[in-house]
Amino acid sequence: MxxxxxxxxxxxxxxxxxxxxxxxxxxxxxxxxxxxxxxxxxxxxxxxxxxxxxxxxxxxxxxxxxxxxxxxxxxxxxxxxxxxxxxxxxxxxxxxxxxxxxxxxxxxxxxxxxxxxxxxxxxxxxxxxxxxxxxxxxxxxxxxxxxxxxxxxxxxxxxxxxxxxxxxxxxxxxxxxxxxxxxxxxxxxxxLSLTWEDMEQFVAGLLRTMGYHATVTPKGPDGGRDIVASPDALGLESPRIVVEVKHRKGTIGAPMVRSFLGGLRAGDRGLYVSTGGFSTEARYEAGRATVPVRLLDLDGLIRLYVETYDKADAETRSLLPLTRIWWPA
Structure with a gap:
């Protein structure tokens, strides 16, 4: 057969x-x-x-x-x-x-x-x-x-x-x-072939494409804050988005999402990016959170990038360059 x-x-x-x-x-x-x-x-x-x-x-x-x-x-x-x-x-x-x-x-x-x-x-x-x-x-x-x-x-x-x-x-x-x-x-x-440093820069670039001022935090104990983004360059306006980026094959479970949520401050918004995806329990944990949080897996990340690629800066495009394919209407 x-x-x-x-x-x-x-x-x-x-x-x-x-x-x-x-x-x-x-x-x-x-x-x-x-x-x-x-x-x-x-x-x-x-x-x-x-x-x-x-x-x-x-x-x-x-x-x-x-x-x-x-x-x-x-x-x-x-x-x-x-x-x-x-x-x-x-x-x-x-x-x-x-x-x-x-x-x-x-x-x-x-x-x-x-x-x-x-x-x-x-x-x-x-x-x-x-x-x-x-x-x-x-x-x-x-x-x-x-x-x-x-x-x-x-x-x-x-x-x-x-x-x-x-x-x-x-x-x-x-x-x-x-x-x-x-x-x-x-x-x-x-x-998936990007290094973890490049992936953090890529996510920050995507946020800039969406109109935010995004900064990758210095390396070290960051408490789940790989990137901080804000509508203004000074980081004083709301909503401030705190981003955790995990670039690996394994899925993220509920304990890691719970830890990330625990590190958010009043008024923060959370974005957890995992190229390895999230477990069902992790999504449930995010769904019942008392603060706004978005879980973004690799599929969602790339589809968002494709949709906003025309607005991406040269640095972000250099990390993951795309070629437009024209199709007859």
């Missing part, structure tokens, strides 16, 4: 829910028709009827992708999805047939999955990372990349499953968003 990649929505927003609740889904609107009992040829007409304003390219793409989801991918097939926040590929087995799912957020059809293993993105070669950045929502993973995912997930070496060609050509909108998400992942790969 082949190994299939199914994207969890734009920016991987549904990945956690898919894994926690054991399913995968698609969001194309076929008017509630049972696509599992509808042929590929019929799917085009059904989708066109449900979306009469869509282009022929968009209709053909949706019908082809839905046909793969409902028919080509069979029970027992290996399926992979990516969680950009945790930077891991989840690997599982399809265990159920395609069913309409009108009550599931963000999707119209789902299939049950037994999620078994995870493969950290950082353990994959650059060529495999690039291969997993295909422009389509559902695509077949090559035998070589499937084997590397298995190795990264800790599975013993073995002959990977053979792949098949998908032959799909993504419509412009789908390709544009897939390209954007893939670009975000490549930028994150590059950001």
């Amino acid at each position: 082949a190994t299939w990649m199914i994207r969890a929505g734009r920016g991987g927003v549904y990945a956690k829910d898919w894994v926690e609740n054991g399913y995968v889904g698609i969001g194309w609107d076929f008017g509630g028709v049972d696509i599992a009992s509808t042929s590929h040829e019929q799917l085009r007409g059904v989708y066109e009827a449900a979306n009469p304003d869509f282009s022929a390219q968009k209709v053909a793409f949706a019908a082809s992708q839905a046909s793969k989801f409902a028919h080509t991918i069979v029970a027992g097939s290996t399926v992979v999805t990516y969680d950009p926040e945790a930077r891991v590929y989840h690997i599982g087995k399809i265990t159920g047939e395609c069913v309409p799912s009108p009550d599931v957020d963000g999707v119209t059809y789902t299939r049950k999955v037994d999620w078994k293993r995870i493969a950290p993105r950082d353990r994959l070669s650059m060529s495999s990372r690039n291969s997993l950045g295909s422009l389509t929502t559902i695509f077949n993973i090559s035998a070589e990349v499937a084997g590397e995912l298995n190795s990264a997930a800790g599975k013993g070496a073995g002959k990977p499953e053979a792949g098949i060609e998908t032959g799909d050509s993504a419509d412009d909108e789908e390709a544009r968003f897939a390209t954007y998400d893939d670009g975000i992942e490549r930028i994150k790969d590059r950001a």
